[in-house]
Amino acid sequence: MELMQGAEHRALICSLVKAMRSEDSWAGETQIQKCVYFLQNLMAVPTGYEFILYKHGPYSFDLQRELAVMRARLQLDIEPRYNYGPSFTLGPRGELDIERVASHNSAIEFVAKKLSTKNVRSLERLSTVFFVQTENSDLDDNQVARRVNKLKPHIPIPTALEAVEEVNELRDMAS
Amino acid sequence: MVSLAVKQYHEIRDPIHDFVKLDSDERRVLDSGPVQRLRHVHQLAMSYLVYPGATHRRFEHSLGVMELAGKLFDTVTAADNIHDLPSDMVTEMRSDRRSYWRKVLRMAALCHDIGHLPFSHAAEKELLSDDWDHERFTVELIQGNELAEIWSSMKPPLAPEDVAKIAVGPEKMKNVSFSNWEALLSEIISGDTLGVDRMDYLLRDSHHAGVAYGRFDHHRLVDTVRVLPVSQESDEPTLGLESGGIHSAEALLLARYFMFMQVYYHHVRMAYDFHLRQFLQAWLPSGRFSTDTDQHQRLTDNEVLYEISQAAQDPLALGHEAAGRIVNRNHFRALYTQTRQDKAVYGDPLTAMFNACVGKYGESKVHKSEYTQQAPAPEFPVVGSEGQVKSSHAISGVLHQVPIVDVGVLLVDPEIDKEASRWLNSNRETILSRS
Numbered sequence: 001m002e003l004m005q006g007a008e009h010r011a012l013i014c015s016l017v018k019a020m021r022s023e024d025s026w027a028g029e030t031q032i033q034k035c036v037y038f039l040q041n042l043m044a045v046p047t048g049y050e051f052i053l054y055k056h057g058p059y060s061f062d063l064q065r066e067l068a069v070m071r072a073r074l075q076l077d078i079e080p081r082y083n084y085g086p087s088f089t090l091g092p093r094g095e096l097d098i099e100r101v102a103s104h105n106s107a108i109e110f111v112a113k114k115l116s117t118k119n120v121r122s123l124e125r126l127s128t129v130f131f132v133q134t135e136n137s138d139l140d141d142n143q144v145a146r147r148v149n150k151l152k153p154h155i156p157i158p159t160a161l162e163a164v165e166e167v168n169e170l171r172d173m174a175s
Numbered sequence: 176m177v178s179l180a181v182k183q184y185h186e187i188r189d190p191i192h193d194f195v196k197l198d199s200d201e202r203r204v205l206d207s208g209p210v211q212r213l214r215h216v217h218q219l220a221m222s223y224l225v226y227p228g229a230t231h232r233r234f235e236h237s238l239g240v241m242e243l244a245g246k247l248f249d250t251v252t253a254a255d256n257i258h259d260l261p262s263d264m265v266t267e268m269r270s271d272r273r274s275y276w277r278k279v280l281r282m283a284a285l286c287h288d289i290g291h292l293p294f295s296h297a298a299e300k301e302l303l304s305d306d307w308d309h310e311r312f313t314v315e316l317i318q319g320n321e322l323a324e325i326w327s328s329m330k331p332p333l334a335p336e337d338v339a340k341i342a343v344g345p346e347k348m349k350n351v352s353f354s355n356w357e358a359l360l361s362e363i364i365s366g367d368t369l370g371v372d373r374m375d376y377l378l379r380d381s382h383h384a385g386v387a388y389g390r391f392d393h394h395r396l397v398d399t400v401r402v403l404p405v406s407q408e409s410d411e412p413t414l415g416l417e418s419g420g421i422h423s424a425e426a427l428l429l430a431r432y433f434m435f436m437q438v439y440y441h442h443v444r445m446a447y448d449f450h451l452r453q454f455l456q457a458w459l460p461s462g463r464f465s466t467d468t469d470q471h472q473r474l475t476d477n478e479v480l481y482e483i484s485q486a487a488q489d490p491l492a493l494g495h496e497a498a499g500r501i502v503n504r505n506h507f508r509a510l511y512t513q514t515r516q517d518k519a520v521y522g523d524p525l526t527a528m529f530n531a532c533v534g535k536y537g538e539s540k541v542h543k544s545e546y547t548q549q550a551p552a553p554e555f556p557v558v559g560s561e562g563q564v565k566s567s568h569a570i571s572g573v574l575h576q577v578p579i580v581d582v583g584v585l586l587v588d589p590e591i592d593k594e595a596s597r598w599l600n601s602n603r604e605t606i607l608s609r610s
Contacts, residue, residue: 029551052349054358056411061346065549072547072581074519080575085554085566092519120409153263153355154410 003048010070011097012039012047012104013063017076017088018095019108025116026081027088029067030056034123035111036063041134042174043107053151056120057127114170125155125163126170133167141168187238191378195242197281200329204282205238207325208472209289209316213237215475219380220297221447221501222438226384229438233288233295236379240364243371243397244284247363248277251402251414258403258558264412267356279333280360282326283341287364287372289316292464292471293479297448298455302464310347314339315468355412359402362414368424368553369400369414377430380438388433391426399423403556403564415556418570425573428553435548435580442584445544446506449586450497457494458482507542508592510599513583517607525583527610531602532585536595540588548580 004012016035020027037058039045051058067088070076074093078086101108115123125148132139132147139147145160155163185202186194197205204210213233222229250256252268260268267276290312292299299309316322317339326333336351344361345353353361365372374393381389399420405413416424438444456462465471486498500506510532517524529543557570568575587595599606 029554050349052345053352054345055413056405056409064551068549068551068579069547071552072579078552078575080568081566084569086552086568086575093522120405124409124411151352152411154261154412 003046007097008100009047009049009066010073010075011100012036012045012108013066013070014075014090014094015098015101015105016108016112018090018098019112020116021089023112023116025112026084027116028081028085028120029064029088030085030120030123031116031118032067032088033059033063034127035116036060037127038111038115038130038170039104039107041130042170043104043111045104045107051131053128053131056124057152058131110174114173124152125159126167128152128155129160129163129167130170133164141165189235189239189242190382191239191375192242195238197238197241200278200325201241201281201285203325204285204322207321209319209322210234210237210285212472212475213288213291215477216291217294217476218376219384219439220294220444221451222384222441222444224447224501224504225441225443226386226438229380229384231379231383233291236375237285237288239375239379240287240372241281241284243375243393244363245277245281247369247371247397247400248280248360250397250400251363252277256401258401258562260402260412261355261410263354264356264359264402275331275333276356276360278329279337279341280363282333283317283338283360284364284371286317286322286338287313287342289313290471293474293476294451298452298464301452302455302459302462304463304466307466308347310343312468312471313343314348316472317342319468359412359414366414367550368428368555369396369416371397373431374427377427377434380434381430384438386434386438388437389430391430392423393427396420396423396427401558403558405556413556415558415564416567418557418559421557421567421570424553424555424567425571425577428574428577432577432580435546436582440546440580440582442509442512442544442586443506445546445582445584446508446542446586447501449542449544450500450506453497454483454486454494454501455479457497458486505589507586508589509584510587510592510595511585513545513581515581518581521607521610523610524607525585527606528585528599531606531609532587532595532599535598536587536591540591542586543583544586545583546580547582553577 017027025031037051040047049060049063051060074091077089077091079089081087128148132144141164144164145157148155148160149157183199184196186196189195216233218231218233218236219229252273290309292309318335323335326335340348340357341360344365345358364370377389399417401415401417402412403415405411483498483501486492486494487502511528513525525543532541553574555567556564557567558564
């Protein structure tokens, strides 16, 4: 499948942020990063972003830059959130191109519904588990949990195992 | 006869930090070819043609980054400043590991810019192969023979890969895994808000350019940086602040905004960057910088400036026209500067203006130059006096309002700038409505 280009990328993020907000998600940067990661790797939406294991799990610097560019293009805006980091909302030009990515609406809605309202701690566990599973398809659930604990020592093995179960359920639902 | 001990510490005077202190190992790295080359790479490319004082080089910036990196490391690892941290991180802060990583960090800070091409960022993106950037040169040079020999002779020896990782960070070494601790050390250098690279360049560039915009209370900022969980909803450690430093951080972010708008993306500097790229494209073999590290080391601003002055005098020389524009100050002039309001109403006014001007005057007379800041919304954890960690946005009323730097300028040949200005004024609304 052909990878998305700039305008399609931006339309996808606008559409995702809109769906996240309608689920009452905070739509902070971490929520957007992890939702796009699942969109790409669980739902096979060809965003083409490169993710590495970094802040709270898989993280794309390209996506980070895209979010900044979209603020400058007035497609996204940020607003403060009591006691927490900023939320993304659609800017004055945010709705304009959303129809371009209508074919991915069901994938976007799935991710928004299942993941976008989770807190940062939970998203870090789930996305790191899924990252380890995706990169190492030969590992069983226990090995995945141990690898997650090695990469992120602040996630204990039992907690990582619970996250493995949750990700496996998500995979079943998505397939 | 009295024998004097060999001096193990050295001081270098510096206009920003008064003195930069370094030990004998650091001095050997300072004296190496890759670091000495930075004496001949301008920090701000050709900004000195706009701000005459801005002739400073990457060399003194690298010393400043090393000085601040050491101070910030000492702050965050001081026993009184360590909050609740994961055990892996506490292990790295123990005395033997601590002194190893302190040395790695300072060396990485000293070397973080050694991969820069002539005139720093001015032509990097357009004139290097797609899979190369200055950070890749930095990694190659840190792991290259000359510096590897120095790393291995130290006691204890430093692993070249450790220095390279901390110097360029996880984004630029995608295939290498970073521990939380290593990611945090690289953040000390290149972190978006609390990284010392940015702190030093804002202060130094401001000082040399003679503008006050880049100043902020960096002493207070460095003293209040802590390692904290990202927020109360996460356990992952990162750089944050004690609440007393929040106004210094706000001042830094505003300083960054003003410096980018007023100095780094001044429209005349953008014009000179354009002419410099034109010259280099004509003069460099195949129109691109070599990716051979030996050739990279031999090419500095000095060699390029000499060639520019020669080419400006010789009508048959490669890049003669662009060289003449630089030497004779016959640079392109700003015809239209994009505004936030035009963007809100018209979407992409700069491209509309550019296309209309190209249609009217031809491609060779017009150039579109733009930059959009690609940094995330500045967010970091802040710990209050009662130990509760909150997002910086919950504490500050300023951070979420710092605008994104977004600059777009239409530049035209000075031969047509007056006529083009009249034409643009008469047709402005028609052109913009096409965007």
